[in-house]
Amino acid sequence: MSDIVALLRARLGDAVSIEPRDLDLARSDKSGQRTAHAPLAIVSARTVDDVQATMRIAYEQRVAVVPRGAGTGLSGGAMASRGEIVLSTTEMTRIVEIDEADQVAVVEPGILNGDLNRALEPLGLRWAPDPASRAISTVGGNIATNAGGLLCAKYGVTREAVLGLDVVLADGALMRLGHRTIKGVTGLDLTALMIGSEGTLGVIVGATLKLTPIPPGTVATIGAYFSSIEHAAAASAAITAARLRPAVMELVDELALASILQHLGLAARAPGSAHLLVQTDGDAAEDEARAALAIIAAHGGAASMTTDRVDGEAMLAVRRAMHPAMEALGTVLIEDVAVPRSRLADMFAAIRAIGERHGIAIATVAHAGDGNLHPNLVYTGDEVPDVVWAAAGELFEAALALGGTLTGEHGIGTLKRRWLADELGDDQVALQQRVKAAFDPRGILNPGKVF
Structure with a gap:
C-alpha cells in the first residue's frame, strides 16, 4: 500500500493526502453510516489529467477508487474504507462557459449547486435541480445521484437537465458523452446511464448543462395547515388530480413540523398540525394558486397566500430546515421512497403504523408533487440500531406494495443494497452487474456500492 501512495505522490505531488483527519472525513457522509476503517x-x-493519472495508477495496481464530491450524500455512496483511494473533485470548481443564446452551461464537477445558480441568476437563468442540500452539494454529486429537490415535479430531476458529460473510465480513458444540442438520439444514451450511477461506471469530470429561464412575473406561495398529514396528503393529491402543476408542493408531517419550528425558534403550531406548502409561478401563478386554495379549503385546510417573493422564500426556508432540525436531535437515518401521488396518504399512514409498531418517532417530509417521501429515523450512537433497520425495511416494503420505489433521488449506495433485488428482481440486478462489468472490468470503481 505504501508503494501505491508513493506512485500517487510521484505523479500528483501535494494533491495526495494521508492526513488522519482527511482520511477520517471520507469514512462517512450524511446517511448516518460510517466505514470500519480509514x-x-x-x-x-x-x-x-489528475483524475486520469489517478485512475491509470489504480487500474494498473488493481486498487479500488471511491469518487467523492462534497460528502453530502444520504445513502453511503461515497464512503471509503481500508485500501481504497478517495478521488475528490471538490477542487474542480470552474464554470467553463455560460452560453446565454443556447441556454447552456459547461462546468466542472466540484462547483456547488448554489454557487452555480448565483452566477446564473443575474442572467435570468438557472439550473433547475434544487436539492435541499443545494448550498453544500456539488453539481457532480447531484449528477452522480440523479438528485431532485423541491422544484423537480415541474422542472424535472437532474437527468432532464444534463446534455452531456465528460467521464474518466476505470482505465483512465476520457470519454465525451452526449451532446450540446437540446435534441440528440445518436446511439445509446450513455449520458443518461451515467446519471445516477453513483460513481460505479466512471468519474464525472465535466458537464454540459441545460439551463432554463427564471420564470417571470408573479410567484404565489401558500402555507396550509391540517389536522393530520393524511388530510394534507389527500389535498396535495387532489391538487395534482385537478391538473394544476405547482413549481413546489411539499408536505411536512406533525413530528417534522414541530421539530423544525423548535429548531428555528418559531412559535409552535396547534398539536397535530401538518403542513402543506405550495408555490406556483409563471403567467398563471395567481390563478393556479387560487384554485389550489379552493382545494385546500375543501379538504379542511387553513391556508394563507403571499405573492411577495421574500415572504415566499421565508416560507420555503421552513421546509429547507428539515435536515438541520433532525441533526440537532441525534444521528439520522434519512430514508427516500416514492409512491404514486394518489397513494401519498396511504404511505403516510403506513409510516405512522410502522413507527408505532416499533416504538420509533418517524418524522417525514415529502415532495408531494412527485410522490417522493423522506422518513427520518433519529437514533443515538455510531451504529444504526437493529430496530431502526427493521423499521426501514418495513418502510421499503410498504412503498413497493403501493406501487412505489426504494429511492426517488438519494440513490442506493450501501444503505439499500440489501433490498435492491426486492424491487428489480434477480434477473435485472444481474443485467445491471453485466453493464457495470463492461465499464469497469476490474471492479475498481466504487466497489460495494449499489450492486
Missing part, C-alpha cells in the same frame, strides 16, 4: 489516501484532483 481509506488509503485522498487525491484532491485539480484537473482532468
Whole structure:
C-alpha cells in the first residue's frame, strides 16, 4: 500500500493526502453510516489529467477508487474504507462557459449547486435541480445521484437537465458523452446511464448543462395547515388530480413540523398540525394558486397566500430546515421512497403504523408533487440500531406494495443494497452487474456500492 501512495505522490505531488483527519472525513457522509476503517489516501484532483493519472495508477495496481464530491450524500455512496483511494473533485470548481443564446452551461464537477445558480441568476437563468442540500452539494454529486429537490415535479430531476458529460473510465480513458444540442438520439444514451450511477461506471469530470429561464412575473406561495398529514396528503393529491402543476408542493408531517419550528425558534403550531406548502409561478401563478386554495379549503385546510417573493422564500426556508432540525436531535437515518401521488396518504399512514409498531418517532417530509417521501429515523450512537433497520425495511416494503420505489433521488449506495433485488428482481440486478462489468472490468470503481 505504501508503494501505491508513493506512485500517487510521484505523479500528483501535494494533491495526495494521508492526513488522519482527511482520511477520517471520507469514512462517512450524511446517511448516518460510517466505514470500519480509514481509506488509503485522498487525491484532491485539480484537473482532468489528475483524475486520469489517478485512475491509470489504480487500474494498473488493481486498487479500488471511491469518487467523492462534497460528502453530502444520504445513502453511503461515497464512503471509503481500508485500501481504497478517495478521488475528490471538490477542487474542480470552474464554470467553463455560460452560453446565454443556447441556454447552456459547461462546468466542472466540484462547483456547488448554489454557487452555480448565483452566477446564473443575474442572467435570468438557472439550473433547475434544487436539492435541499443545494448550498453544500456539488453539481457532480447531484449528477452522480440523479438528485431532485423541491422544484423537480415541474422542472424535472437532474437527468432532464444534463446534455452531456465528460467521464474518466476505470482505465483512465476520457470519454465525451452526449451532446450540446437540446435534441440528440445518436446511439445509446450513455449520458443518461451515467446519471445516477453513483460513481460505479466512471468519474464525472465535466458537464454540459441545460439551463432554463427564471420564470417571470408573479410567484404565489401558500402555507396550509391540517389536522393530520393524511388530510394534507389527500389535498396535495387532489391538487395534482385537478391538473394544476405547482413549481413546489411539499408536505411536512406533525413530528417534522414541530421539530423544525423548535429548531428555528418559531412559535409552535396547534398539536397535530401538518403542513402543506405550495408555490406556483409563471403567467398563471395567481390563478393556479387560487384554485389550489379552493382545494385546500375543501379538504379542511387553513391556508394563507403571499405573492411577495421574500415572504415566499421565508416560507420555503421552513421546509429547507428539515435536515438541520433532525441533526440537532441525534444521528439520522434519512430514508427516500416514492409512491404514486394518489397513494401519498396511504404511505403516510403506513409510516405512522410502522413507527408505532416499533416504538420509533418517524418524522417525514415529502415532495408531494412527485410522490417522493423522506422518513427520518433519529437514533443515538455510531451504529444504526437493529430496530431502526427493521423499521426501514418495513418502510421499503410498504412503498413497493403501493406501487412505489426504494429511492426517488438519494440513490442506493450501501444503505439499500440489501433490498435492491426486492424491487428489480434477480434477473435485472444481474443485467445491471453485466453493464457495470463492461465499464469497469476490474471492479475498481466504487466497489460495494449499489450492486
